[in-house]
Amino acid sequence: MTGEAALPGLSGFPADLSEHARVMQRVHEAVLSGARPPVRPRDVVERSWSRMLDMGLDTSGVQRTVVSLPEVELRRRRSGLEPVIDDLRRMLRHAAETSPFLVVVTDADGVILWRDGSARVRAYADALGFTEGARWTEATVGTNAVGTALVEAAPVQLLAAEHFEPAQHRWYCCAAPVHSPVTGELAGVVDISGPALTLHPAIGALVETSVRLAESGLWRLHEQRLERLRRSAEPVLGGTAEPLLVVDDDGWVAVRSGIAVGARVPVPREGLPMAVAGLGLCTPERLGEGWLLRPERDRTPMVAELDLTGDPVVRVHGGDGSWSAALTRRQGQVLALIADAGPGGLDAAALGRALFGDDGHVVTARAEVSRLRRVVGDLVAPAPYRLSDGVTLTVTRPR
Template sequence: MSSSKAADADVRAVHELFVAGEVDASYLASTPLRRVVVESWQRSLARGVDPDRGGAQSSELALSVARMRATHPLASALPVIRRLLVDDARSSGVMVAISAADGTLLWVEGDATACRQAESMNFVPGADWSERGAGTNAPGTALALDAEVQIRGTEHFSRLVQPWSCTAVPVHDPVTGTLIGAIDLTGGDDVSSSQTLALVRATVVAVENHLALLRFTEAPRVESRSAAPRLRVLGADRPRWESSDATGRPTRAALTGRHADILVLLSRHPEGLSADHLATLLDDGHLDVVTIRAEMSRLRRVVGPELLSSRPYRLTAPISSDLAEVFDALARGDVAAALDAYAGPLLGKSVSPAVGRLRTELSTGLRGAVMATGDLGLLRRWLQLPEGSDDRDGWRRLFDSAEPVDRARAGGHLAGLDFEFG
């Protein structure tokens, strides 16, 4: 047996032990597995990804792929991607996949035979290949980490995907720095080479330059809207502030928990908050005004002094946020869009009572909206979220209404809940 085949066999054996629950994360750390793979396997297992299912279930957005393609910023860069990647892939057993930021595949092109074979694992436009939907895979994990990733054969979490290797690089808006998608090459073992990574990386640079040139020629009002500051506070990632400097270059800053709390509260109170009121919302009044003033002084250095005013403390210009996107989508009854924008609980580590109320309001409102639709596809997406894992009523509804495969999965999950909680 060659060294590469022996290594694959070793990884496959470790994978079987891990998904069977016979070894834990500490055991994985003692194996030759790369850290990025170990951590992705852990996330995949925690999110309930089925290693025996196809690479991913079709997302609810499959029905609107045409609309997504038409409005997605990467649509304008297709000629660049096809010239640099797809043209050479058509006769080389390789596929080029372009995904949106939420992991939905928008285009899958390249070798016709490979594309047909990949249909068996649902590697098709409209499918959800986010890490939470498909487990460890290059495009999904690249989006989860916002970093270039290569996943080799048996490193995939799903068994059906393990015959393939893949290389993916995330794509960002050239002005705001916002993650807008990923470009992936999927094929045989050669696809996980350093040369392939360099090729995909160069393509992404060309695409981002193309988008920057288009942005430069757009009307100033569009530029201004695109560069609006953005707050990211949903999910397990550290809260972030995204904006642009005076030259239009994107800037990002990780926020402390307290600063993220303050920005969330100010965004929900456009009328402003006094120092005393803000202290109460942050910590039931256990903070004093001096502490609040010190925090606001530090926060101004992060977001810019022109954006924060005092007496009362308030934001002087609108900001966008993933939190507002979910609330807005729920307000207009677009439950699918709300799920798209919902990366997870609001500031899960925050001890602010006001943020805690908002966290509960958001999660409960989203769950209620999903249940009210009666749409099994939306229900499946909710159950894949951290809050959905222990949602006994949701899993019971899936068990009662779904197809045999989903019934089996839901029944197993309910049995696990019964074992854990009694």
């Protein structure tokens, strides 16, 4: 898929959207016919189109899949977004009802859970199959901002014939993933879509603001749960002078008593001793909505292995206890880079260059480490990013 030059990047759409749409139409036709396109599409579009061609997706035969309304309700509860959806919709609803665009929130599988917009735009979306319950992934409807953002794990904005399916060429869409700030897991996607030539530069900022609002709301609820856990732990804390931790079910520390430890430790499991960086072996005891951790007096070193031979997994041993955690491929890549960096570690700029090959991803690199530490806890130390003191990690890579 080569041509004379690349089209502008995500934030660099030309002022003349109609001309850009016409150029992309010629590019789309050339690529699908196997001819040389007049210009290269943007990198994110080129990658997605290549995936579509590899899958053998037929632009004329895209099949919509829609889940039942009871399943939509179940997915709403399971997404973790339901507690913040009212705030999110309140912020966006007025703009959606008075502007020619549609606001959509999906789950991590790309299934549309909530939708707001004017009657005219909703009718247009209905004809396109862009409805509640519809699965809007690349595999089902081709290149689109929701599905492509899920694959790229990054914000995506598409205009006109950058979409793979011709039925979507009269549409623009701008989407960004929402992650749980507590677990680091993908919760869903926020998308704003509308008629192609009505795209405004502020749409991307509106989507990013929506994501920040959702994630900050989830974090606020998390802090409220920690505060409840602190109150429930007060009788226990008042009756002992020994070092201990009180953490929630995700390993977030609510109370530190006589112990210097980070904001999160590995997830406790009933009856299983666990190793905490800098502490060694601890014994978890159920305490209300969380856990009480009593460190052993002998702090043994932690030995960890990052296994990249299949789906990434990290295994940690300390004293007589051990734990393991599955990682995403990006998390495995980040942890391997940190391990390879040695005691000096990496700052966000260096990590961004290692991950993306340029200096433009410092914020993304910080977010990747934040999500990794939500899984592995204090195994990784912040600023600079390095293995914590007392941790030895080996990386097993595919041959």
